[in-house]
Amino acid sequence: MPGLNDLRARRASLEQAIEARQRQPGANDPLLAGDLRDLGRLSHELGDFADAQAQLRSALAMHTETLGAEHPETATDINHLGLVLHDLGDLEEACAAFERALAIDEMALGRDHPSVARDANNLAGVLKDMGDAFSAREALDWALSITRKVYGPDHPTTRAIARNRAGLG
Secondary structure (H helix, E strand, O other): OOOHHHHHHHHHHHHHHHHHHHOOOOOOOHHHHHHHHHHHHHHHHOOOHHHHHHHHHHHHHHHHHHHOOOOHHHHHHHHHHHHHHHHOOOHHHHHHHHHHHHHHHHHHHOOOOHHHHHHHHHHHHHHHHOOOHHHHHHHHHHHHHHHHHHOOOOOHHHHHHHHHHHOOO
16 A cells, blocks of 8 residues: 555646646546546545545546546546545435446446446445445445456455455344
């Protein structure tokens, strides 16, 4: 896991890249949106939730405009925004974000895609925190079936989801 100074250095480098990209003609493109999402994720990891939310909302708006509201990149932005909202304690909005990301990815990528497993796993965390253990178990069972099929039982992602599921009983 990178240290705090490494994350800060990476954030500064990414901010410079974004500034340079924004000065270019046609700056409203998926590459800029991807950089904004990466900056949002770094800000989230650094605990700067306000900046994370702002960057992720910018990335989401840009991906929605350039790629469409039903694109997997848009779903990824929504998913990351859901993580920030969850950490802020806004469980209703986080749940709505994960449900939306899940619907987009399932429609665009298919029911057994790893992104669907990611979304279902994240949704389960919010459902658990909202007191809906039954629905959380269902979401985790779905996510686990996908990762076992795609990655196998010993993959770190499969193991992490299996731990989440075991924690629900």
